[in-house]
Amino acid sequence: MSSKRPYLTYLCFVEVWIAVICQAVSIVLMAHLIYCAYSKSWFFVLRSELSKSLLVYLYTHVIFSSAGIGYHIYLVVRWHAPGAGVEPHYDPTWLYWTGLWSLNYMTIAPSAVLLLTLDRCLTLSLPFYYTRAVQDRVIGVGICVIAMCYSASTCAFLMELPLQEKQTANCETFSCVNVKHLVMPQVFAKVVISTINLIGSCYFFYLLRKARRYKSIKDRVVKYTIVLEILFDMFPAYFTFFFNLIMRDTSANYIGSFGGTLCPVDAALCSIFYSFVLLQRRSSPWEYHRRNTQTSPDVVVVKRLSQHGGMNYPMKIHVKNESINDT
Structure with missing residues (x-):
């Protein structure tokens, strides 16, 4: 709350600007990759065919990031420096209904990475048994899990209604508006998925070391995605979970929505890396x-x-x- 912590207003302003820019970059670049996967671009062509799990990852970020970018745009448009007679400048109702989609997106983001890691691990460890039919079933189950996580997160957020008007009057973040549950169900789900993903990542790196001579461009993509997931999503999720659990207060009231900023940064860096690695200029x-x-x-x-x-x-x-021979 800015009335108690004046620095929070400026910190949140920097965070939301970073989030808006990174979300815009990731949406544009990932949408372009999807376009190149299905259509012939005039300027670029894919070096390698995109796997189905990577397409699910791209679709997840493009769709749900587009749905959640309105929250950060609202924070930017309504922001102003603290001054006498002009606070509060954020409407708790607007914070809630725009931030709901943004936090849902950040909750399910690790699920798409988990599906990508699982698909690659099965491809490397069971190349003869992991057929297209089996892969389609795995991808279908992964899509259902992502949809279920998104629906469960939405239902958990709706349990916050009606909003506590007295306690949310000076809120500047969506997490601050969630007084009843402190976003704990979503953070807990993200921690669980991240932990499973960490175990799968260790096995993936073991397979890569075992098959050192047979690394492909898809292995590089998955490896880079996992590393960024650990740095920008997994560690912040653990920190937020234990901070909220111990302090019985949301970390957003002290350091802003840093988790909501690092997740778009992760997606933007991945989209830039994918564009450099997977695309090449079309020759005449x-x-x-x-x-x-x-x-x-x-x-x-x-x-x-x-x-x-x-x-x-x-x-x-x-x-x-x-x-x-095709190598």
């Missing part, structure tokens, strides 16, 4: 032909002098190896 037909004829050791180009202008241009292309 002549550039594609020149690159393949000049760099491939299996292609021999026979040139003939043109009668007009004396220019050399390829006339015949002979391939030494008629069958090239």
